Amino acid sequence: MKHQKRYDDQLKQQAIEMALEGSKSVAQIARDLDIKDNTLYGWVDKHRRDNPDKASTKLVVAKRPKKPHYYPVGKELPNIPNHLNREFNPPNINTHWVGDITYIRSHQGWSYLATVMDLGNKEIVGYEISKTPDAQLAKRALINAIAKHQPDTTQLMFHSDQGVQYTANLFKDCLALHKITQSMSRRGNCWDDAVQERFFRNLKTEYLNDLSFINHQSVVDAVEKYIGFYNHKRLNSAIDYLTPVQKRLEMQKLA
Missing domain, CATH: 3.30.420.10 (Ribonuclease H-like superfamily/Ribonuclease H)
Known part of the structure; x- marks a missing residue:
C-alpha cells in the first residue's frame, strides 16, 4: 500500500501564502516546493474554508499545456510593458x-x-x-x-x-x-x-x-x-x- 507523503505545517503555510500572493502560478509554486499541484489546491481550499473573509482572493493558475495556449490572466502591468516578448535568443551578450x-x-x-x-x-x-x-x-x-x-x-x-x-x-x-x-x-x-x-x-x-x-x-x-x-x-x-x-x-x- 502506497503511503501518503507528509508535509509539515511550516511548508503548508509557506505554500499557501505564496499561492494567495499571486506573483507566481500554482504550478510554478508547486514545482518550486516539490509538491503536487492538487495538494497545493487542497491546502488553499481548506484555508479558504477556515478563513471565509479571505475567500475572494484569486489564484493565478497556469498549467503546462500540451499545445500553445494563451492565458486569460495575461495582463501587463500598466507602466511596465513586456519588452522581451519571448525573444530568448538575442545576437549579443549584455543586452x-x-x-x-x-x-x-x-x-x-x-x-x-x-x-x-x-x-x-x-x-x-x-x-x-x-x-x-x-x-x-x-x-x-x-x-x-x-x-x-x-x-x-x-x-x-x-x-x-x-x-x-x-x-x-x-x-x-x-x-x-x-x-x-x-x-x-x-x-x-x-x-x-x-x-x-x-x-x-x-x-x-x-x-x-x-x-x-x-x-x-x-x-x-x-x-x-x-x-x-x-x-x-x-x-x-x-x-x-x-x-x-x-x-x-x-x-x-x-x-
Missing part, C-alpha cells in the same frame, strides 16, 4: 538579462535564490542567496551581475515576472539609477520567462533534488557549485552545445 527567484528547503527553513541570466549566452551572470525573499535579494543579484560583467547598462534590458521583489521601489530605483530598461512578463504566464524557469528546473532535477541540506550555508555551497558547473562545463543545446562561458568568449571574438 537582454532575465531574473527570477526560487525556493530551496533545508532542515532549518527556507533559502531563496535570485539569479540573473544573460539570454545571449544563457550564462548565470549574477546571483544571490538569502533567508529572506525580499527586494533586497533581487537587487543584490543584479548588482553582482553588473559588478562582474560591467555592461553598458544604458543598452541593457532586464526582464522578470511580476513578483513583488521586482515591482518594489527598491528594485525599480536600482534599475533607474543604472538606466536599465525594465520589462515584465504578463501576469500568470510562465512562458514569458521560460528560459530562466528552465534553469531552475535543471538545477533541481540534475542536482538539488538528490541532496538534503542541514542549514542555509549548505544550500549556498550546493548552489554555487552547480552554477559553476552550469556556466563552465554543462553543454547547452540552445547555444550550439557550447557552455555559456565558451559561447560568451565566441561572441566577444565576433563583436
